[in-house]
Ligand SMILES: Cc1ncc(C[n+]2csc(CCOP(=O)(O)OP(=O)(O)O)c2C)c(N)n1
Ligand code: SF4
Ligand code: SF4
Ligand code: SF4
């Protein structure tokens with residue numbers, strides 16, 4: 001299965017409430033909070049397109065757009081599948 | 085369809101506090117509906133009152149924002165009059181199991197096809213952090229300043245013994261599982277109950293000194309296991325996640341139709 005490549009990482013600043021969930025759980029430490037307490041992608045080159053930030057954002061503020069079209073499912077590592 | 089096509093964007097940003105788990109449930113629900121390819125014209129969301137109940141205002145389905153504890157009663161009316169619709173009933177823990185406890189057990193007993201989602205943050209969020217029947221012994225809340233001496237319900241056990249034909253549990257940490265279980269609950273031909281452990285950082289988190297929203301989600305990761313995991317035998321305090329009940333029993337609307345046919349034949 002081809003690895004998805006990141007095309008775009010969007011954060012809707014008007015909707016982001018700065019809860020920090022996306023920053024806390026990003027497995028690659030891609031995200032940070034800016035001076036206005038909004039999340040932003042500080043190290044986009046490290047993003048592995050797992051979309052956990054998008055799935056866990058309570059404010060629907062994150063959209064991760066990946067290259068492998070038609071394959072938005074990513075292996076579930078960080079969510080405690082299996083026996084976690 | 086893009087997720088944003090399933091919401092009423094004009095009401096965003098939503099009213100929930102930063103980090104409120106209710107938003108993650110909304111997120112998972114929209115994804116489930118999207119992957120199932122449901123037509124939003126065929127979905128009715130019925131809710132009562134509470135922070136959780138506000139969810140019905142954000143989805144671009146048919147929606148009914150009703151009375152505290154009474155969502156299942158309104159939903160029963162909707163489903164009986166139009167059984168072809170998908171009826172989804174998100175409820176707070178107080179909404180579902182304090183004031184709405186009787187509606188809950190009897191809807192389960194009847195096995196009417198609808199999806200009850202118990203958004204369990206173990207507190208009355210909307211009214212300022214009072215304890216609920218799900219807070220649990222020893223927890224702190226504004227109305228139990230010296231600690232709670234009430235024991236809590238186990239939503240899964242309660243729903244199971246009341247007769248629900250689909251019973252499952254997950255948390256806002258386990259987001260893939262969340263969308264998957266919502267899908268299965270909606271597909272089930274009977275009364276389905278999905279309990280979602282969800283954080284209220286503003287009241288439950290703060291009063292119980294658990295930390296911020298992320299820390300509360302870390303607790304769900306640490307304190308829960310998949311059903312059947314060996315870890316549960318080693319540590320009985322762990323809470324199980326997954327599907328506890330999935331069985332077929334005669335469904336209420338179909339039975340009701342049969343009764344009408346019988347009566348007409350006389
Ligand atoms: C008949 C009635 N009694 C009491 C209230 C006050 N009230 C509003 S929401 C609520 C409880 C909310 O708690 P929960 O259902 O757990 O939802 P949450 O806000 O935590 O999501 C109460 C007691 C009401 N609106 N109507
Ligand atoms: S999870 Fe969403 S609301 Fe929270 S900081 Fe990240 S983008 Fe903002
Ligand atoms: S998609 Fe995954 S790796 Fe990329 S920013 Fe989001 S959580 Fe981090
Ligand atoms: S009070 Fe609690 S439940 Fe209500 S919106 Fe805030 S965090 Fe969510």
Ligand SMILES: [Mg+2]
Nearest residue numbers: 176177207209
């Ligand atoms: Mg509650």
